[in-house]
Amino acid sequence: MKLWGGRFEKETEEFVHAFSSSLSFDHRLVPYDIAVSQAHALALQECGVLSRDEAESITTALREIGDEIEGGDLDLGGDEDIHTTVERKLVERLGDTGAKLRAARSRNDQVAADLRLFLKDACKVMERHLLVLMRTILEQASMHLDTLMPGFTHLQPAQPVLLAHHLLAYFEMFRRDLERMEEARRLQDRCPLGSGALAGVTFSLERESIAERLGFSAVTANSMDAVSDRDFAADFLYACCMAAVHLSRLAEEIVLWSTPYFAFVELDEAYTTGSSIMPQKANPDVAELVRGKTGRIFGHLVALFTMLKGLPLTYNRDLQEDKEGIFDTCDQLASMLEVMARSLAAARFNVVRMKEAAEEGHANATDLADYLVRKGLPFLQAHDSAGRLVRHCLDRGIGLEELPLQDYRDVQPMVDEDVFECLVLEACVAARDLPGGTAPGRVERALGEAKDWLEAAFAARSRG
Ligand code: ARG
Numbered sequence: 001m002k003l004w005g006g007r008f009e010k011e012t013e014e015f016v017h018a019f020s021s022s023l024s025f026d027h028r029l030v031p032y033d034i035a036v037s038q039a040h041a042l043a044l045q046e047c048g049v050l051s052r053d054e055a056e057s058i059t060t061a062l063r064e065i066g067d068e069i070e071g072g073d074l075d076l077g078g079d080e081d082i083h084t085t086v087e088r089k090l091v092e093r094l095g096d097t098g099a100k101l102r103a104a105r106s107r108n109d110q111v112a113a114d115l116r117l118f119l120k121d122a123c124k125v126m127e128r129h130l131l132v133l134m135r136t137i138l139e140q141a142s143m144h145l146d147t148l149m150p151g152f153t154h155l156q157p158a159q160p161v162l163l164a165h166h167l168l169a170y171f172e173m174f175r176r177d178l179e180r181m182e183e184a185r186r187l188q189d190r191c192p193l194g195s196g197a198l199a200g201v202t203f204s205l206e207r208e209s210i211a212e213r214l215g216f217s218a219v220t221a222n223s224m225d226a227v228s229d230r231d232f233a234a235d236f237l238y239a240c241c242m243a244a245v246h247l248s249r250l251a252e253e254i255v256l257w258s259t260p261y262f263a264f265v266e267l268d269e270a271y272t273t274g275s276s277i278m279p280q281k282a283n284p285d286v287a288e289l290v291r292g293k294t295g296r297i298f299g300h301l302v303a304l305f306t307m308l309k310g311l312p313l314t315y316n317r318d319l320q321e322d323k324e325g326i327f328d329t330c331d332q333l334a335s336m337l338e339v340m341a342r343s344l345a346a347a348r349f350n351v352v353r354m355k356e357a358a359e360e361g362h363a364n365a366t367d368l369a370d371y372l373v374r375k376g377l378p379f380l381q382a383h384d385s386a387g388r389l390v391r392h393c394l395d396r397g398i399g400l401e402e403l404p405l406q407d408y409r410d411v412q413p414m415v416d417e418d419v420f421e422c423l424v425l426e427a428c429v430a431a432r433d434l435p436g437g438t439a440p441g442r443v444e445r446a447l448g449e450a451k452d453w454l455e456a457a458f459a460a461r462s463r464g
Contacts, residue, residue, distance in 0.1 A: 001079060001088035003102065017078070022320050026082040027074065028327055032117040033086050033110070034066035039213040040105055040193065043205045049104065054097045058090065061098065065089045081320075083107045083114075104205055106197035108227040108315040115322070116188045117214065119236050122330045123185035128461065129337035130178045130243065134171055134454055136341045140349070141167040141447055145440060148425050149264065149354035150363050157361030160425045163349060164447060165438040171450050173246040178457070180239040188232040191216035195223035198314040228314040230304065230322050237301040237326065240333045247336050248294040251287035254347070258284050263353045268346035271339075286343050290336045297332060300325030358425050362390050364400055367428045368419070375414045385412045 038059045045055035065086055068075075079085040090098035144163035151161035191211035194201060200223045207219045220226035257264035267284055275281035307321050365386050372382035388411050393400055401423040408415035421427060433439035436446075 001084060001091070003080070003084050003087065003107070017080070020080065020317070021078075022081045022323065023079055023085060025324050025327060026111075026320075027069070027085070028323075029082050029111075029114040029118055030069050030086070031066060032114040033082055034062050035117065035214060036110055036113045036193065037086060037090075037101060038062050039210045040110075041101060042213065043193075043210045044101070044103060044203070046206055046209070047104075047203050049203060050100055054100065057094055057097060058101055061090055061093045062086070065093075081107070081111075083110055104196065104201040104203040105193065106195075106227070108197050109192045109195040109223075111319075112192040112195075112227055112229070113214070115230075115326075116190070116192070116216075116232060119188050119232060119326070120185050120215075122326075123181045123188070123236060123239075124461075125330070125334060126240065126243070126337070127178055127181050127185075129334055129341070130174050130181065131454065131457055131461070133337050133341040133344070134174050134178075134450075136345045137167050137171045137174070138447065138450055138454060140344060140347075141171070141450075144349060144351070145444055145447070147349065147351045147354055148358045148429065150358045150361060151438075157357070157363045159366055160358045160363050160428045161438040162429060162440065162443050163351075163354060165443045168443065168446055168450065170246065170250055173249075174243070175450075175453075177239065177243040177246060180242055181236075184232070184235040184239045187235050189217050190220045190226075190232075191218070192220045192223075192226035192229075195220065195226040198224050198227050224314045228311065228316070228319070230308055230319060233322050233326055234301065234304050234308070237297075237304055237329055240329050241298055241301050244294040244297045244333060244336065247340055248291045250340065250344075251290040254287040254343075255284045255291070258287075262357075263350055264357070266348045266350060267343065268348075271343040271346055286339055290340055293332050293336055297329050300329050355425070359399060362393060362400055364423045364425065364428050365390050367422050367431065368400055370431075371419055371422045372412060372414070375412075377412070377414070 041050060041055045041058040041062070044050040045052060050058070068089075069085075075089075079088060087098070087101065090101060092098075141164040144167065147163035148160055149163050149166065150157040151159050151166065191207070191214060193210050193214075194205045194207040211217075211219045220229075254265060254267070256262055258267050267282070269282060271286050272282040273285045275283065303325050304322055307318050311318060368389065369379065369382040369386040372385055373379050377385070389400060389403060389408065392407055393403055396403075401420060405415065405417060405419075408419060422431070430439050433442060435442065
C-alpha cells in the first residue's frame with residue numbers, strides 16, 4: 001500500500017522504491033508508532049472526525065497489530081516505511097474506518113513523535129547501564145582504598161595515588177554522562193503531534209492532551225521547527241559519544257595495564273580471547289573492541305550533523321537518514337557499557353605490582369620540594385634542589401628515600417632526618433588531604449558519598 005499516488009500517472013520504479021524505503025530499519029519504531037496512532041485516534045474522536053465506536057475499533061486494532069508485529073509476525077510487505085505498514089494493516093482490518101486515521105496528521109510529525117518517544121526510552125536504558133557500571137566501579141574502589149599506585153601525567157610516573165581514587169575518577173566521568181543523558185531526555189520531552197506536514201492542521205486537535213497521553217510533558221512551540229528538528233537526536237548522540245569517550249579511555253588503560261610490562265591488572269580469562277597461532281595469548285579484545293566501537297559512534301554524530309547542516313525548512317527526506325545511526329548507537333553503547341561492567345567486576349588488580357611501580361620513578365619528588373618549602377625555601381628553589389637530588393638518585397639508580405642525609409645536606413643544609421618521613425608513599429598520599437585529594441580519609445568519604453548518590457539514583461529510577 002501507498003499513502004499517496006492519486007496524482008501519479010506512473011508507477012514508482014522498483015529500484016526507487018527499494019532505494020527510498022526505510023522499512024528495513026524503522027520497524028524498530030513499531031511500539032511508538034502504535035502509541036502515537038492510538039493517541040491520534042482519540043484526538044480525532046475529541047474533535048469529531050471519528051465516532052466513539054470508530055476510535056475504539058481503531059485503538060483495539062492498533063493494539064492487535066502491535067502485538068502481531070512484536071510477536072514476530074512481521075509481514076512487512078513492500079511498504080515504504082513502518083507508518084505505511086501499520087496503516088495498511090489497519091485498513092486491511094477495518095476498511096474505511098481505518099482509512100480515516102490519516103486525517104490531521106502527516107508522517108512528518110508522526111516520525112518526529114515516534115523518534116522522540118524511542119529516544120526517551122533509549123536514554124533510560126543507557127542511564128540504567130551507566131548506573132550498573134558505576135556500581136561496579138564503586139565495588140572495585142571499595143576493595144582498593146589502601147592500594148597505592150603511581151598516578152601518571154604524560155604516561156610518566158607523577159605522584160602516588162590510591163587505586164580507589166583513580167577508579168573514582170571514572171565514576172565522576174560516568175556520573176556526568178548520566179546527567180547528560182537525563183538532559184537529553186528532558187529536551188526530547190516535547191510532543192510535535194498537531195504540526196502536520198509543516199504548518200499545523202485544520203482540525204482543532206487538543207495538542208496538550210495528545211502529549212499527556214503519550215507521556216510528554218509539553219508540546220513543541222512551532223510546527224515548522226517541530227517537523228524539521230532533530231536536535232534532540234543529536235543531543236542523545238552527543239551524550240552517547242561522551243560516554244563512549246570515557247569507556248574508551250578506561251578500555252585503553254585496561255589494555256595497557258594488562259600488558260606484562262605494567263601488570264597492574266589481570267583480566268578474567270572469560271573476558272579475553274586467544275590467538276590462532278600464538279598459544280600463549282590471552283588478549284584484551286573486549287577492551288579493544290570497546291575502544292574501537294567508539295569511533296563508529298562518533299561517526300553517527302558527525303553523520304547526523306552533516307545531514308542536518310544544509311537542510312532548508314522544513315521536512316526533507318534526508319531526515320530519514322537519522323535512524324540507522326541512532327539505532328546502531330543504542331545497540332553498541334548498551335553492549336559496551338554492559339561488557340565493561342562485567343569485565344571490570346571480574347578483573348583483579350595486582351596490588352603488589354602497583355605499589356612497586358609507585359616506588360619506581362621518584363614519584364615522591366614533589367613531596368621533597370614541598371618539604372623544603374615548609375623549611376622556608378621558595379618553591380622555585382625547592383623545585384631546583386629536589387631536581388638535583390633526583391639527579392643524584394638517577395646516577396646511582398636509587399630512590400630518594402635511599403639517598404643518605406649527607407647528600408641532602410650537601411644540596412640544602414636545612415634538611416633533617418624528618419625528610420624521610422615525608423618521602424614514604426603512604427605519607428605522600430596522606431598529605432593530599434583536602435576535598436578532591438587522594439588522602440585515604442578523603443577517598444573514603446568520596447566513596448561513601450558516591451555510594452549514597454548511586455543508591456538514590458537507583459531508587460529514583462525504580463520509582464519511575
Ligand atoms: N520514513 C520517513 C522518515 O523516516 C518518514 C516519512 C516522511 N516521508 C515523506 N515523504 N514526507 O523520515
